[in-house]
Amino acid sequence: MRIGIVYYSRSGNTREIAEILCRKLRERNADAEMIEIKTAKKVGFLQAFLVSIQYRNVPLENIDYDLSKYDVVVVGTPIWIGRPSPIVETFMKNTEGLGLHGRRVFVFATCSRNPDAQGGGVELIKNVLKKHDAIVNDVFLVLKMRKREIIKRNMEIDDFIENIISA
Numbered sequence: 001m002r003i004g005i006v007y008y009s010r011s012g013n014t015r016e017i018a019e020i021l022c023r024k025l026r027e028r029n030a031d032a033e034m035i036e037i038k039t040a041k042k043v044g045f046l047q048a049f050l051v052s053i054q055y056r057n058v059p060l061e062n063i064d065y066d067l068s069k070y071d072v073v074v075v076g077t078p079i080w081i082g083r084p085s086p087i088v089e090t091f092m093k094n095t096e097g098l099g100l101h102g103r104r105v106f107v108f109a110t111c112s113r114n115p116d117a118q119g120g121g122v123e124l125i126k127n128v129l130k131k132h133d134a135i136v137n138d139v140f141l142v143l144k145m146r147k148r149e150i151i152k153r154n155m156e157i158d159d160f161i162e163n164i165i166s167a
């Protein structure tokens with residue numbers, strides 16, 4: 001099973017989880033790889049905050065984002081002001097040829113507050129994915145993180161993995 005984990009991470013938390021997922025999926029014999037959404041310039045906290053409230057586009061590095069080669073796509077985003085990072089949301093909205101049509105997709109998010117209260121934010125990215133005709137799984141993983149350490153999560157990571165493997 002070929003699995004693409006596409007994510008954006010400004011300060012490393014979401015990348016940390018993408019790495020854990022990738023490792024655990026490989027342990028289950030899945031052909032998993034990570035695809036990082038990279039901004040052309042590093043985004044500082046203030047810019048992240050402004051981008052969130054003004055919902056501005058951020059120029060991205062021009063890399064191959066064709067996701068059609070994967071059987072399953074996992075999308076990871078930080079939560080910014082109660083929403084998925086606009087960098088992921090606008091990327092998903094605006095990128096032509098993402099190849100998500102008919103793809104089975106899972107979503108995970110990292111945040112600094114209560115992971116059980118982020119369902120609304122996660123729904124927003126799910127809706128964007130559904131517009132690409134992706135088949136978005138109801139199960140989603142949210143983790144409260146501090147400096148790349150998991151403080152709390154809404155479900156066990158292994159259960160999330162199990163859902164992906166059996167998709």
Ligand SMILES: Cc1cc2nc3c(=O)[nH]c(=O)nc-3n(C[C@H](O)[C@H](O)[C@H](O)COP(=O)(O)O)c2cc1C
Binds near residue numbers: 008013077080114
């Ligand atoms: C501009 C901005 C807004 C944020 N807003 C929220 C928020 O509304 N709720 C929350 O729980 N965490 C919020 N956070 C914290 C991040 O979601 C959290 O630190 C996340 O794990 C960062 O992921 P990253 O290290 O992959 O960039 C915010 C962070 C930034 C930079």
